[in-house]
Amino acid sequence: MEPFDDVYFMKKALVEAQTAFDKGEVPVGAIIVLNGQIIARAHNLTETLNDVTAHAEMQAYTAASDYLGGKFLKDCVLYVTLEPCQMCAGASYWAQIGKIVYGASEPKLGFSVLNTRLHPKTKVIKGVLENECSFLLKKFFAEKRNLN
């Protein structure tokens, strides 16, 4: 039986990213886990919804808070296939999320290079299934270029 570890949950976030890919969206997926249970799943929908705020993480925060009936996610872990941007990291500050685990890095617009402030209690783990996460993004942008 597969252990319920960071790799296991990142694979679930990758399933979401693949769903975004299949819709023609920049393929980023996110899930939120509480006590080993997935309480929210989301993927990027900025094109479908015509809405820059529809990043996977933002929808996952909203869904998780709705599930819990409270806006703080202190005991939750966010798994996301791409390093969060300023907006999504900024939202994680307000949600006081316990841990962020991400796959691929975003060297230009990721929160770490832009020094976005996280909540002091938020832990960060990066590089989980990094190759798989970035492969999907590279494939997406390569196909976009070939279409233009």
Add this chain to the structure above:
Amino acid sequence: MEPFDDVYFMKKALVEAQTAFDKGEVPVGAIIVLNGQIIARAHNLTETLNDVTAHAEMQAYTAASDYLGGKFLKDCVLYVTLEPCQMCAGASYWAQIGKIVYGASEPKLGFSVLNTRLHPKTKVIKGVLENECSFLLKKFFAEKRNLN
């Protein structure tokens, strides 16, 4: 007749902030203007919706994009009674908003002190009806303290 200037539109944002106040929400209001016309109105609903992403600005971006049928707000002006946070400024980067006009400053968690990156084409004007905007916030927190 009252001119359609920054003060005029900030007063409209203040009406939204007062609505938030009346609901027991931190009183922040926002509107989005395109060519002198208000295309979105919103106020903070984080408590009502149990959702940290429900800041006034975020809802205003979503509503304006929905109205326009496109996710970019390049020719739009955001009027907001309080300086945007990292999340809301981060969203404005993606929306490429033309201008941000805010009232009260947020010296601890505002985007300017936290160096959140705005889109290079976004202009910023601060301090419009600053006293009126901050008065409402101070009144809110003073009443909260008295209740506890």
